[in-house]
Amino acid sequence: MNINEQDFFHQATLRICGSLEIDKALLHSFEYLKNFIPLDEMWLVLIDKDIGKLRAVAGADHNGARKMDKIIYLPWTIRNELGKHDFTPKKVNIINRTEDNPLALNLLNSLGYPDSSSLVFSLSTDSNRLSIFVMRATGKDRFSDSHARLVTMLHDPIAIAMSNALRHEELLKLKEDDNKYLVQELRQLAGEEIVGAESGLKNVMDMVHQVAPRDNPVILLGETGVGKEVIANAIHYTSHRKDGPFIKVNSGAIPEGLIDSELFGHERGAFTGAVTQKRGRFERANGGTIFLDEIGDLPLQAQSRLLRVIQQKELERVGGSETIKVDVRIIAATHRSLEKMVAKNTFREDLWYRLSIFPIIIPPLRQRISDIPALIDHFLKRKSRELNFRTIPQIDPGAIDRLMDYPWKGNVRELENMVERALIQYSGGILSFDRFNFFQIEETPVISKSAGKTLTLDEVDAIHIQSVLKETRGKINGVGGAAEILGLHPSTLRFRMDRLGIRYGKIIRTT
Ligand SMILES: Nc1ncnc2c1ncn2[C@@H]1O[C@H](COP(=O)(O)OP(=O)(O)OP(=O)(O)O)[C@@H](O)[C@H]1O
Ligand SMILES: [Mg+2]
Incomplete structure (x- = not known):
């Protein structure tokens, strides 16, 4: 085909850059380019090199264009390939046989077209974000050097259009998040976002x-x-x-x-x-x-x-x-x-x-421990948003039990701070709330003296028993009860409490 290259470049650029919306820009490009090169489908794919993940965000084919969010995880054998792969800007790679190129094979397999030829090039307009443009035609050996040369001419307009469209997407998403946030704030002000409103509160x-x-x-x-x-x-x-x-x-x-x-x-x-x-x-x-x-x-x-x-x-x-x-x-x-x-x-x-x-x-948190899971969930969402996390980390289910056992002297604020600390220290995977997320304040047992006066043994006993009861929330018998912790038979402990004038009930109120 005899092509007037200048005219081709002009027309193609007009179509490629004609819309800020990614699906429209892709569709217009597809419709025009398929007149000049073999083309059955094309995609815009973002690459996360560090975790070896690809994300196809938009695609166009003979039926139209669509935004999508298809995550493609690469096996570790191929992750290294990402590092080695030639992502030199402007270089259009011809991959006529996918079996020769593990990365393309994986990508096209995941997208459902293993038996294809492809033209792949990087759009490195943004150093933080590597994206690639993939054009596919069904069957082997479909692309020639002259096809690659035409596409190379269009590298810059495609790179600019895609990067603008991605930015536009991001702004729309931010705006959506802002709105959601505002609505949520208002709800909270109106009392609807009070966690535990139907249970502990x-x-x-x-x-x-x-x-x-x-x-x-x-x-x-x-x-x-x-x-x-x-x-x-x-x-x-x-x-x-x-x-x-x-x-x-x-x-x-x-x-x-x-x-x-x-x-x-x-x-x-x-x-x-x-x-x-x-x-x-x-x-x-x-x-x-x-x-x-x-x-x-x-x-x-x-x-x-x-x-x-x-x-x-x-x-x-x-x-x-x-x-x-x-x-x-x-x-x-x-x-x-x-x-x-x-x-x-x-x-x-x-x-x-x-x-x-x-x-x-307003009862302390330790008297409404059943609200703890919902509060953790609430703060995880809120803090992840404030810290600009893309996704909300999953929690280790065992961690919730541990958190429900913790005494929470600082109540909901202490829980909120703990979630925030855990997120700041988070480095991927499951959030387990290990001991490092708690404040490590060791209370020094200075109970043998009070206001300069030396206490009697009975007074020290009473203070110690009371502090253990506080930890067990009044529980005397059984596993984790005060008797077990103090190494006494429960009836011995009760007898001693009676003698020392310590009242017992399930919940010990603190003043
Ligand atoms: N039921 C709840 N649902 C959601 N968030 C809560 C709830 N209770 C408390 N919080 C959050 O916990 C934190 C502490 O709450 P707040 O400031 O109302 O406590 P306070 O009793 O006034 O504390 P202080 O006595 O220290 O002033 C706040 O960030 C608040 O948003
Ligand atoms: Mg207050």
Whole structure:
């Protein structure tokens, strides 16, 4: 065939580069090129050299073009071939007999066409990503040097078009992920993504639903990391105030001298440095909810102002005399015992009464171990996305049992951190959560002295028995029970506990 090469190049380039969508670009190229060379099918294939994997991402044949995601694993004997293979840019390899070329044989076998001739060339436009373009014609000895020469002319336009199309694909995918992420965030805010809402946190969620539609103050009680903030979010976003502001204040994080002005605002000149008038967070939360985290850290003076907001729904800015009406729902949280603080006069008793109308106690993770697998799954997905993992690693099933046995003193946050650490240390294969993923904090047994006073043997016994019971979550009998660990007969241990005044029940609550 007599071909005007310049015209061929021009027409082919127009078709190849005519679309950003990979399947369309492939189809247009296929339709044009098949007039000049033998052609039954062509594919764009990405190569992952390190793990010896090929991924066919798009293909075109006489029936049309399609995006695809076909993974082709190469046997280790051929992986080395990848390293040796001539991927010199612009060189179009003619493989007329696949049996002569193990890589082509494997590739065409996997794609279902062992008995073909092929033209293969690399599109190394991106140094991180090696991709190859494969053109196939059924039967042996179909390609000649003149075919290869024509295709060589088209190397650059094909390389550019494919690399742009791949980039376009990636952007679309990112956008899709972003959308999914946003939807998920919103769901979480609205309380739908609370793991365990139907199991370990069922009672808590029942209370959330009871209290959300009302305006009364709520106090969230629970150890550190149990999910107090998550529950505060759920209350706000399921309440009629959900479109209003949700203002969070961590009382412990604001210097004591500034907390009044931060919460209630100040007038100009109220104190040195108050050069302008400022609205406080309560005013900014008007029509919405304020979340007072770590309320046990609130100084007494701020407690008095807070009491007034709760009782009269009004406040005065620091240094001001004008009374400002505010309509704010208060959610407070603490991991401290406010009752004990009341007894020590560091927390106002009247404020405690006001806040404790509706306490929600969030149980520690060790009292809802059945939620652990779902939480691990949740954090694996979330953290893999945040760390830009392409796929979510599989977990060793035995690891889940081990994690369910762990005491989780830091609760859900500790579990979340552990998953993140495991992912950061992950180097492929099955995720086993070995001991290196846990914090290695050895507790030194300094129990023979307390506040400088030497303890009696009975006191040391009592402390030790209690700490073992805490580990076994109150279990005395049987395998893994406290009696076994302490090397005592269970009735001996019970007798000793009675004598030392240690109460027993299945769950030992910690204060
Ligand atoms: N039920 C849950 N479902 C999903 N994620 C949760 C759940 N509970 C807690 N988390 C996650 O665990 C982490 C700790 O939760 P959160 O900050 O709400 O705890 P906290 O009780 O406020 O802790 P602290 O007392 O330390 O302030 C957060 O990243 C949160 O998203
Ligand atoms: Mg918190």
